[in-house]
Each structure stands twice: as C-alpha cells, then as structure tokens.
Amino acid sequence: MKRVTLYTDGACSGNPGIGGYGAVLMFNGHEKRISGAEAETTNNRMELTAVIEGLKCLNQPCEVDIYSDSAYIVNAFTLGWVYSWKGAGWRKADGKPVLNADLWQELMVLTEVHNVHFNKVKGHADDEYNNICDKLATDAVKNFRAENGG
Numbered sequence: 001m002k003r004v005t006l007y008t009d010g011a012c013s014g015n016p017g018i019g020g021y022g023a024v025l026m027f028n029g030h031e032k033r034i035s036g037a038e039a040e041t042t043n044n045r046m047e048l049t050a051v052i053e054g055l056k057c058l059n060q061p062c063e064v065d066i067y068s069d070s071a072y073i074v075n076a077f078t079l080g081w082v083y084s085w086k087g088a089g090w091r092k093a094d095g096k097p098v099l100n101a102d103l104w105q106e107l108m109v110l111t112e113v114h115n116v117h118f119n120k121v122k123g124h125a126d127d128e129y130n131n132i133c134d135k136l137a138t139d140a141v142k143n144f145r146a147e148n149g150g
Contacts, residue, residue, distance in 0.1 A: 010046025022136025
C-alpha cells in the first residue's frame with residue numbers, strides 16, 4: 001500500500017466569513033498542492049474541507065499520515081469522538097447536534113477507504129508544511145475576495 005503524507009490547514013476571514021483551505025500531498029518525492037475557498041463558512045469547516053479535498057486526490061487506497069494544526073479534527077479521531085457521534089445519530093453527549101455533521105460523514109467515508117493516521121502539529125510555528133498550507137488557505141481567501149469584489 002502506498003504511503004502518503006498529507007498536510008492540511010483551513011483559514012477564515014471572519015468566523016463565519018470567507019474561508020479557504022490548503023493541502024500538500026507528498027508521495028515518493030513528489031508534491032501536490034491544492035487550495036480553494038468558500039464565500040460563507042467557518043474555520044472548522046475549512047479545516048475539515050482541507051482534509052477531505054486532500055484525501056479525494058488519492059486514486060487508490062493508501063496509508064496516509066495526516067498532519068493538521070486543528071485539535072478539533074485530530075482529537076475527533078484520536079480520542080474517538082467521531083465514532084461516538086456517529087453511534088449517537090450525529091449528536092454530542094449533551095444531545096445537541098454535531099456541528100458540520102455533513103463534512104464529518106464525508107470524511108469518515110474517506111477514512112474507511114484509506115488507512116489514516118492523524119497527527120497534531122503546532123500551528124503558526126516552525127513546521128514548514130503547516131506554514132505552506134496556511135499560506136495556501138489565506139491566499140485562497142484573498143483570491144476569492146479579489147475575484148468577487150469583496
């Protein structure tokens with residue numbers, strides 16, 4: 001099984017507001033960078049979208065090491081929250097609906113295709129690829145704003 005490294009980040013100008021995501025995929029010495037933006041979203045939705053869009057780039061099942069500065073995403077998988085939410089009909093322990101359930105469900109489907117390992121990195125620090133993803137995400141916001149007169 002191919003082993004891929006995926007770095008991801010999301011950004012939002014206002015929360016909610018214009019959001020962007022960035023991801024870098026690395027395999028066998030090759031690197032692919034992707035990014036995108038949405039008009040009205042949240043930082044957490046963009047963090048999730050970055051991971052989803054990165055995994056969607058893979059054309060076969062892979063071993064994937066995912067690096068994110070989002071405790072929201074990393075903890076949801078490493079601490080098992082996402083499995084509890086799914087088992088409870090996408091409700092949290094307090095009975096309230098899970099935010100971003102649509103994206104969590106999409107991400108869970110993708111994580112069933114691949115063997116994923118979630119890793120937390122410190123954001124806005126000295127991690128080169130986290131910083132690249134942050135720039136991809138913030139540039140996507142700027143480009144969206146420029147293209148849409150905002």
